Amino acid sequence: MxxxxxxxxxxxxxxxxxxxxxxxxxxxxxxxQTLTDWLAVLVDDASTDATGGIFDAAAAADPRFRxxxxxxxxxxxxxxxxxxxxxxTPFVAFLDADxxxxxxxxxxxxxxxxxxxxxFAVGAYVRLRPDHDGGxxxxxxxxxxxxxxxxxATDPARSGTTLEEHPEASGNIVAWSKVSRTELWRREGLRFxxxxxxxxxxxxxxxxxxxxxxDVIPDxxxxxxxxxxxxxxxxxxxxxxxxxxxxxALAGGIAVLDGAGQxxxxxxxxxxxxxxxxxxxVDIGRVHAxxxxxxxxxxxxxxxxxxxxxxxxxxxxIADTLAAARLW
Numbered sequence: 001m002x003x004x005x006x007x008x009x010x011x012x013x014x015x016x017x018x019x020x021x022x023x024x025x026x027x028x029x030x031x032x033q034t035l036t037d038w039l040a041v042l043v044d045d046a047s048t049d050a051t052g053g054i055f056d057a058a059a060a061a062d063p064r065f066r067x068x069x070x071x072x073x074x075x076x077x078x079x080x081x082x083x084x085x086x087x088x089t090p091f092v093a094f095l096d097a098d099x100x101x102x103x104x105x106x107x108x109x110x111x112x113x114x115x116x117x118x119x120f121a122v123g124a125y126v127r128l129r130p131d132h133d134g135g136x137x138x139x140x141x142x143x144x145x146x147x148x149x150x151x152x153a154t155d156p157a158r159s160g161t162t163l164e165e166h167p168e169a170s171g172n173i174v175a176w177s178k179v180s181r182t183e184l185w186r187r188e189g190l191r192f193x194x195x196x197x198x199x200x201x202x203x204x205x206x207x208x209x210x211x212x213x214x215d216v217i218p219d220x221x222x223x224x225x226x227x228x229x230x231x232x233x234x235x236x237x238x239x240x241x242x243x244x245x246x247x248x249a250l251a252g253g254i255a256v257l258d259g260a261g262q263x264x265x266x267x268x269x270x271x272x273x274x275x276x277x278x279x280x281x282v283d284i285g286r287v288h289a290x291x292x293x294x295x296x297x298x299x300x301x302x303x304x305x306x307x308x309x310x311x312x313x314x315x316x317x318i319a320d321t322l323a324a325a326r327l328w
């Protein structure tokens with residue numbers, strides 16, 4: 001007799017809205033996993049393109065996929081929350097439907113957190129960028145390198161660590177770089193804030209501050225896509241409502257660290273925002289048509305600058321850039 005398949009150990013929640021050009025790659029990256037005992041909840045957030053059909057075809061071909069279709073668009077947070085309500089496995093993970101896993105991502109993350117007894121494990125990630133240098137505007141992408149702030153959070157490997165011991169981990173704020181125990185989400189009542197962009201920021205800091213312990217590994221587990229067509233929310237930071245959500249999320253994440261009594265992690269996060277997040281926004285602000293963009297960015301920059309003081313130890317060029325924004 002053929003033995004029954006092993007019980008699934010991890011559920012991967014895959015939200016998607018209008019991602020027909022990319023969803024098959026995400027699905028294929030799940031099928032290619034070296035760990036095969038997974039389930040995936042594909043949440044179609046009321047797409048009007050072929051996303052729902054691609055999800056349905058995946059489920060028809062492989063019983064490890066389950067599809068949920070939202071009747072009305074709820075946003076990324078709502079889609080992830082829908083998936084969370086359906087999780088019955090010991091572990092849970094997230095993969096956006098325009099990104100892709102590396103082949104051993106689930107195996108490495110699940111094995112790490114299973115062996116340590118920690119509440120979650122977090123890995124590294126790289127950008128998947130349009131291949132403009134190749135002169136091909138039709139869909140070719142190339143992977144980047146692990147950026148310094150990602151390496152600072154995940155390299156070297158640590159088992160059973162905390163923010164007190166490793167405050168730089170607070171810089172890894174994306175949902176899809178982690179595998180966590182489902183019990184953590186239930187114990188702490190964690191859910192993504194609906195109606196907000198950059199929803200990972202606050203939830204990630206809640207995970208770090210409420211976990212009994214977590215693990216980090218330097219392995220690249222996700223290729224994070226920057227779309228050719230510029231439709232990713234992260235590619236719309238020149239829009240004032242998106243800027244407001246972004247700054248609110250950055251401030252909210254710091255507030256979580258403050259409220260949990262994690263001053264070193266909060267200071268690390270402030271330094272990273274000053275050096276990495278704000279300079280590109282200042283470049284946008286210099287030429288933006290709306291003075292409100294500059295005013296709101298300037299106020300946020302002054303607040304973080306005053307908080308960091310000399311401890312920020314920024315590169316002189318970055319400090320000069322932020323000095324201009326502080327006058328807005």
